[in-house]
Amino acid sequence: MQFIDLKKQYQVLKEQIDANVMKVIDEGHYIGGEEVKTLSNELATYCGVKHCLTCANGTDALTIALRCLNVGEGDAVFVPTFTFFASAETVALEGATCIFVDVDERTFNLDSKKLEKAIEQVIKEGKLNPKCVVVVDLFGQPADFPAIREVTDKYNLPIIEDGAQGFGGSINGKKACSFGDIATTSFFPAKPLGCYGDGGAIFTDNDEYFALMSSLAVHGKGSYKYDNVRIGYNSRLDTIQAGILLPKLHAFEQYELRDRNVIASKYDELLSKDFVTPFVPQGFESSWAQYTLILDSTEQREQMQAKLKDKGIPTMVYYPIPMHKQSAFKGYDFNLDDLKVAESLCGRVMSIPMHPYLDDQTISIITNALQECK
Numbered sequence: 412m413q414f415i416d417l418k419k420q421y422q423v424l425k426e427q428i429d430a431n432v433m434k435v436i437d438e439g440h441y442i443g444g445e446e447v448k449t450l451s452n453e454l455a456t457y458c459g460v461k462h463c464l465t466c467a468n469g470t471d472a473l474t475i476a477l478r479c480l481n482v483g484e485g486d487a488v489f490v491p492t493f494t495f496f497a498s499a500e501t502v503a504l505e506g507a508t509c510i511f512v513d514v515d516e517r518t519f520n521l522d523s524k525k526l527e528k529a530i531e532q533v534i535k536e537g538k539l540n541p542k543c544v545v546v547v548d549l550f551g552q553p554a555d556f557p558a559i560r561e562v563t564d565k566y567n568l569p570i571i572e573d574g575a576q577g578f579g580g581s582i583n584g585k586k587a588c589s590f591g592d593i594a595t596t597s598f599f600p601a602k603p604l605g606c607y608g609d610g611g612a613i614f615t616d617n618d619e620y621f622a623l624m625s626s627l628a629v630h631g632k633g634s635y636k637y638d639n640v641r642i643g644y645n646s647r648l649d650t651i652q653a654g655i656l657l658p659k660l661h662a663f664e665q666y667e668l669r670d671r672n673v674i675a676s677k678y679d680e681l682l683s684k685d686f687v688t689p690f691v692p693q694g695f696e697s698s699w700a701q702y703t704l705i706l707d708s709t710e711q712r713e714q715m716q717a718k719l720k721d722k723g724i725p726t727m728v729y730y731p732i733p734m735h736k737q738s739a740f741k742g743y744d745f746n747l748d749d750l751k752v753a754e755s756l757c758g759r760v761m762s763i764p765m766h767p768y769l770d771d772q773t774i775s776i777i778t779n780a781l782q783e784c785k
């Protein structure tokens with residue numbers, strides 16, 4: 412059994428994917444070209460955002476977004492402590508200071524009240540300049556942007572939405588990657604919409620940001636290619652990857668997102684009596700990058716993972732260590748008492764297989780095994 416069955420998906424989409432890959436190779440147009448353009452337009456339309464810039468990966472997307480906001484030394488950037496490392500790493504790479512904020516125990520996403528408290532504390536200390544907030548859509552579910560916006564508007568801070576896992580999610584019909592002043596996503600194979608290698612995209616409604624980020628992604632180009640007006644990056648999505656992503660995006664729109672939600676509902680129904688299952692607030696929709704249970708203790712998790720492994724059922728722990736306890740952020744001591752929810756979650760969360768091609772038989776094998784192993 413696969414944790415995420417990408418081979419199954421390929422079998423279903425093989426004809427279109429193969430044709431698109433061969434077309435790129437036949438035409439000899441390996442960088443840029445029609446596929447990249449079409450994909451960018453379709454992604455922007457899907458998310459309901461004016462501009463989409465594809466790039467090399469989700470980490471680059473964050474870096475370019477942070478550069479666009481001129482984030483640097485002396486700046487405080489607020490980041491949830493329960494996330495993938497890149498959300499914080501990119502901030503540190505720009506020389507800014509991460510201020511880690513706790514998450515909500517039920518949604519796993521940034522706690523807006525604790526965000527406000529952290530902003531207030533940074534202002535009171537007066538050492539760092541509050542610059543922006545990185546808001547992560549963890550496990551496929553958009554963060555509570557209505558509540559977070561109220562806070563960021565009050566302090567006039569822009570939001571970078573890290574939608575690497577959030578692509579496809581929505582709040583009252585409005586899609587993820589449209590909530591930040593700038594939003595980013597990743598097409599790493601295991602994400603809700605993945606390619607066959609690395610890939611990413613950046614979204615914004617802001618024309619100036621879009622122009623600046625388009626330059627940053629191509630060596631800081633100016634009005635033409637060999638006029639370089641700033642120091643930038645080489646961050647492109649390959650044409651072949653765009654050709655692979657196009658049919659995958661169509662499948663995602665037509666049935667994969669729906670099927671992910673059907674599968675999540677089946678898990679809810681079969682597991683919610685015995686386990687703490689994921690909580691999706693009214694009006695929110697998740698794209699189920701992960702289906703994550705909260706267990707009673709780390710010991711229970713270790714025992715269950717071992718037993719499930721013996722039964723051939725893969726499980727994962729996203730994430731075992733919060734950002735403020737990572738070795739790379741050693742010595743972090745801001746607001747530690749307020750990061751306890753994330754610490755507790757890190758010790759107890761366990762993700763189970765989730766992808767749109769899970770059949771009923773496999774779902775019952777998984778849920779029965781979970782009940783037996785509890």
Ligand SMILES: *Cc1c(COP(=O)(O)O)cnc(C)c1O
Nearest residue numbers: 468469470495497498575597599
């Ligand atoms: C995967 C991920 C990234 C980084 O994306 P890459 O394409 O692997 O660089 C950033 N943030 C979050 C929350 C992620 O899950």
